[in-house]
Amino acid sequence: MEVNIKFYKGENIPLELHKTRIVQKLNLVPIERRLKALEEGGFNTFRLTTHDVFLDMLTDSGTNAMSDRQQAAMMHADDAYAGSQSFMRMAKAVEDVLKKKYLLPVHQGRAAENILANAYIKKKGDLIPMNYHFTTALAHITQYGGRIVELLYDEAYNIASSHPFKGNLNVEKLEEVILETGVENIPFIRMEASTNLIGGQPFSVANMRAVRKVADKYGIRVVLDASLLGENAYLVIQREPEFASATMGEVIAAMTGLADIVYFSARKLSSSRGGGICTNDLKIYRELEALIPLFEGFLTYGGMSVREIEAIAVGLYETLDESMICQSPQFISYLVNSLVAQGVPMVTPAGVLGAHVDAMKMCGHIPQTLYPAGALAAAFYLVSGVRGMERGTMSNQRDEDGRETYADMELLRLAVPRRVFTLSQIKYVIDRMAWLNENRHMIGGLRFTYEPQVLRFFMGGLEPVSDWPQKLLAKFRADFGDSL
Numbered sequence: 001m002e003v004n005i006k007f008y009k010g011e012n013i014p015l016e017l018h019k020t021r022i023v024q025k026l027n028l029v030p031i032e033r034r035l036k037a038l039e040e041g042g043f044n045t046f047r048l049t050t051h052d053v054f055l056d057m058l059t060d061s062g063t064n065a066m067s068d069r070q071q072a073a074m075m076h077a078d079d080a081y082a083g084s085q086s087f088m089r090m091a092k093a094v095e096d097v098l099k100k101k102y103l104l105p106v107h108q109g110r111a112a113e114n115i116l117a118n119a120y121i122k123k124k125g126d127l128i129p130m131n132y133h134f135t136t137a138l139a140h141i142t143q144y145g146g147r148i149v150e151l152l153y154d155e156a157y158n159i160a161s162s163h164p165f166k167g168n169l170n171v172e173k174l175e176e177v178i179l180e181t182g183v184e185n186i187p188f189i190r191m192e193a194s195t196n197l198i199g200g201q202p203f204s205v206a207n208m209r210a211v212r213k214v215a216d217k218y219g220i221r222v223v224l225d226a227s228l229l230g231e232n233a234y235l236v237i238q239r240e241p242e243f244a245s246a247t248m249g250e251v252i253a254a255m256t257g258l259a260d261i262v263y264f265s266a267r268k269l270s271s272s273r274g275g276g277i278c279t280n281d282l283k284i285y286r287e288l289e290a291l292i293p294l295f296e297g298f299l300t301y302g303g304m305s306v307r308e309i310e311a312i313a314v315g316l317y318e319t320l321d322e323s324m325i326c327q328s329p330q331f332i333s334y335l336v337n338s339l340v341a342q343g344v345p346m347v348t349p350a351g352v353l354g355a356h357v358d359a360m361k362m363c364g365h366i367p368q369t370l371y372p373a374g375a376l377a378a379a380f381y382l383v384s385g386v387r388g389m390e391r392g393t394m395s396n397q398r399d400e401d402g403r404e405t406y407a408d409m410e411l412l413r414l415a416v417p418r419r420v421f422t423l424s425q426i427k428y429v430i431d432r433m434a435w436l437n438e439n440r441h442m443i444g445g446l447r448f449t450y451e452p453q454v455l456r457f458f459m460g461g462l463e464p465v466s467d468w469p470q471k472l473l474a475k476f477r478a479d480f481g482d483s484l
Ligand code: F0G
Pocket: 058, 059, 060, 061, 108, 109, 110, 111, 134, 136, 137, 192, 196, 225, 227, 228, 265, 266, 267, 268, 274, 275
């Protein structure tokens, strides 16, 4: 179903195609409490508790709104260790929507990454070419001794761009890498839908066809990370002329049909928990099968509750509904375009998952050694109570010799989970970010006081390098009086 709503005065207002029937009360605590909360949480937004958070824009993972139908399905779940009917319904949904016959359930997306890395990275130095890494995918590949190479086109690194498919994998370079590295050292090629870390940017079906062609030429498997597949498909309909009148189902099938293995975090794709790996190749299924009971749980629950499994099944069918999937990208587009109009440097074109602020530009006075995106995340929480996520150098891991690896982009991600926020809340975000942008020179850097070795951004602790947070608080009070 195409979603095309025009307004009389020509304004571009994203319209909610759902109504709210269950609500959760939010807290907006005063800025003084927010500063204390930052101090208690090591200036890391992951370590804030939701009591202190007004709008939680940390992630869409597990926080998309569930539909009434998903909730209803959860009530008729079939509790059984083996052979649960809930699993049968999920497997049927995977077959109907993702067009893959064999399903291996896992407790979330990174569990799928662990299983694939365990099964296919057989020797140190094995190389996984990909459009771009995701934090957990990289961590699992390196954990098993593998390496990655990122093969985006140059345009993808151009933050303010109008390129419709910045997530495209550079197929010319792919072929060069294969020839240099040797097919025997490349267990698979990984394509990530709506490439998360470069700002939720999609790839085109034409690009994936080209990747498939190279893969076939050299006999290499293609693995599709489908966690953000619905949104990638929606943007293909919007941006790739060949698919302008296609349905969501047709685009999704075109993309999954080009992959040998599809895996997903159901926390993003269709529900709020869980995940899966699926394929049409019985040989692949057999290669992975034994690892599920070892790491996840029996083959018909994979570490998920049957209630979650029911919600995934319904959610997968709902992914075919363009009027559902379009809500988050349309809100993101409104947020990005409004911030650009106010002079805030943003990743463009607007992608999926969230709006991404270019911290390298906005905080150009903070060197990468002092984590500009992390500092911006802390500063924005301080002045708004809105929690975003650092997606920059802090989210990178150190190299084998313990040296810092600087991110290509320093981004503050403001996630817009599906059907969660109202337009007035989005307008509040725009207002506070515009104010912070005018006062950006007051933001200072951060340094680690506690740096975990693996995925340090989750629980790491930091401190400001000066008393900039106190000064920013004083400026806020001067400009906003006693406002929350
Ligand atoms: N792949 C992609 C593209 C993701 O965005 C995520 C998670 C995963 C895999 C891992 O899935 O969390 O279920 O284990 N992304 C979340 C985020 C965490 O906030 O972007 P998971």
